[in-house]
Amino acid sequence: MTLDFDSFSLRGFRASDAASLARYANNRNISRNLRDGFPYPYAVEDAHRFLGKFDNNPLVFAIDVGGEAVGGIGVHPFDDVYRRGAELGYWLGEPFWGRGIATRAVSAITAHAFQQRADLVRVQASVFSWNAASARVLEKAGYQREGVLRQSVFKDGVLGDSIMYAKLR
Numbered sequence: 001m002t003l004d005f006d007s008f009s010l011r012g013f014r015a016s017d018a019a020s021l022a023r024y025a026n027n028r029n030i031s032r033n034l035r036d037g038f039p040y041p042y043a044v045e046d047a048h049r050f051l052g053k054f055d056n057n058p059l060v061f062a063i064d065v066g067g068e069a070v071g072g073i074g075v076h077p078f079d080d081v082y083r084r085g086a087e088l089g090y091w092l093g094e095p096f097w098g099r100g101i102a103t104r105a106v107s108a109i110t111a112h113a114f115q116q117r118a119d120l121v122r123v124q125a126s127v128f129s130w131n132a133a134s135a136r137v138l139e140k141a142g143y144q145r146e147g148v149l150r151q152s153v154f155k156d157g158v159l160g161d162s163i164m165y166a167k168l169r
């Protein structure tokens with residue numbers, strides 16, 4: 001499935017995306033705002049591992065600009081007592097920041113997840129407190145700030161807060 005917009009599209013990942021993913025993901029300004037599972041430096045081998053994990057997942061998409069994967073976005077459903085919720089995650093190559101792409105992608109994938117999963121009532125995302133730009137993306141996409149999880153993340157030797165956002169059906 002592909003979702004098309006004026007300046008980008010959301011589409012499934014392809015094996016041929018490995019080189020462009022490595023090129024855009026190998027950026028300290030991106031990795032410092034993501035979980036440790038997103039390595040830095042980011043090599044083509046890391047891209048191949050990632051592509052193997054999310055092949056054919058209907059809720060994980062490449063952010064495509066001009067035929068090139070320049071980021072990724074996905075909704076990952078929870079299970080057990082949290083099974084009516086899911087977590088949103090995304091990243092975008094730095095040359096594409098400030099163009100509204102992330103906000104439109106977040107809005108689109110959230111709507112898509114609610115459409116695909118009739119039982120889904122909540123999509124949530126957390127951002128590190130130092131990542132004001134990502135917080136603005138979520139707010140512009142209609143997510144509500146629910147609270148601050150104090151001293152909940154340890155990244156690069158720094159203990160910091162994360163901010164929880166959510167959008168309800």
